[in-house]
Amino acid sequence: MTERLKNKVTIITGAANGIGRVAAELFAREGAKVVISDIDPGGSQWADELRAQGLETFWHPCDVSDEDSVKSLISATLDHYGQLDVLYNNAGVEGGDGNLTKLTVDDWQRLTDANARGVFLMCKHAVPAMLDSGGGSVISTASVAALIGGPVLHIYSANKAAIISLTRSVAATYGRKGIRANTICPGFVGTDMVARLGENVLEAGAKMSLLGRGAEPHEIAQVALFLASDEASYITGVAIPVDGGVTAV
Numbered sequence: 001m002t003e004r005l006k007n008k009v010t011i012i013t014g015a016a017n018g019i020g021r022v023a024a025e026l027f028a029r030e031g032a033k034v035v036i037s038d039i040d041p042g043g044s045q046w047a048d049e050l051r052a053q054g055l056e057t058f059w060h061p062c063d064v065s066d067e068d069s070v071k072s073l074i075s076a077t078l079d080h081y082g083q084l085d086v087l088y089n090n091a092g093v094e095g096g097d098g099n100l101t102k103l104t105v106d107d108w109q110r111l112t113d114a115n116a117r118g119v120f121l122m123c124k125h126a127v128p129a130m131l132d133s134g135g136g137s138v139i140s141t142a143s144v145a146a147l148i149g150g151p152v153l154h155i156y157s158a159n160k161a162a163i164i165s166l167t168r169s170v171a172a173t174y175g176r177k178g179i180r181a182n183t184i185c186p187g188f189v190g191t192d193m194v195a196r197l198g199e200n201v202l203e204a205g206a207k208m209s210l211l212g213r214g215a216e217p218h219e220i221a222q223v224a225l226f227l228a229s230d231e232a233s234y235i236t237g238v239a240i241p242v243d244g245g246v247t248a249v
C-alpha cells in the first residue's frame with residue numbers, strides 16, 4: 001500500500017453514503033487522517049468501522065448549509081488533529097428538476113442551501129484553517145449537469161455551475177498562498193442519489209457515456225484522491241469531467 005495522503009488531515013462532507021463514503025475509506029487507506037462528516041448520523045458507524053480496521057478516522061456531524069454547524073466541524077477538526085490540509089466538498093442533494101414552470105422558490109432554496117451555500121460555507125471556514133496549516137487542497141463536487149445543457153435539471157445544474165465558479169475563485173484568490181482548488185464533474189454514478197431519481201436514470205446515463213456504462217463511486221473518489229495528493233501539485237482552478245466521455249460529443 002502506498003501512502004499518497006500520508007498524515008494529510010482531510011474533511012470529507014457527505015461521507016456517510018455514496019461517493020463520500022467510498023472516498024473516506026480510500027483516503028484513509030492512503031494515510032490520510034479523515035474527518036467523516038455528514039448530516040446523516042450513519043457516518044458515525046462508518047468512522048467506527050474504519051477505525052476498527054486500523055484506519056485514522058474521526059466522526060463529526062455537520063449540515064453544510066448551517067454556518068454554526070460548519071464552524072463546529074472546523075473547530076472539532078483542529079481540536080482533534082491540529083491542522084487541516086484537504087477539504088473534499090462532496091455533500092450534495094438532487095432535485096429541482098422537471099417542469100420549470102412548476103418549480104417553486106422553496107425548491108430553489110432547498111437545493112441551493114445544501115449545494116452552493118454548503119460549498120461557500122465550507123470554503124469560507126476551512127480556508128483560514130488551511131492557510132494556518134501552510135496550504136492545502138480544496139476539491140468540490142459539481143456535475144456533468146453543470147457542463148451541458150439538460151432539459152430538466154434546472155436548479156441542480158445552476159447550483160453545480162455556481163460551485164465550479166466559486167471553487168475557481170478560491171483557486172484564484174489563494175493560489176499564491178499554497179491552496180489549490182479544483183472541481184470534479186461526475187457523470188452518472190451508481191449511488192442512492194441516482195436510485196432516488198428513478199430506476200432508468202443510470203441506464204439512460206450509461207447510454208450517454210462513450211464507455212457504455214455509469215461510473216462506480218470509487219472511479220470518482222480516485223480522482224479526488226489524486227487532486228488531494230501532491231501528485232496534483234500544479235493543478236488548480238480546473239473543473240474535471242469524470243463522466244465516461246458524456247461531454248466529449
Ligand SMILES: NC(=O)c1ccc[n+]([C@@H]2O[C@H](COP(=O)([O-])OP(=O)(O)OC[C@H]3O[C@@H](n4cnc5c(N)ncnc54)[C@H](O)[C@@H]3O)[C@@H](O)[C@H]2O)c1
Pocket residue numbers: 013014015016017018019020037038039040062063064065090091092093094113114118141142143144185186187188189190191192193194
Ligand atoms: N451520483 C451521481 O450520479 C452524481 C453525479 C454528479 C454529481 N454527483 C454529486 O456527487 C456528490 C455525492 O453524491 P452521491 O451520488 O454520493 O449521493 P448520496 O446521496 O449517495 O450521498 C450524498 C451525501 O451527502 C449528504 N448530505 C446531503 N445534504 C447534506 C448537508 N446539508 N450537509 C451534509 N451532508 C449532506 C447525504 O446525507 C449523503 O450522505 C453530490 O455532490 C452529488 O451532487 C453525483
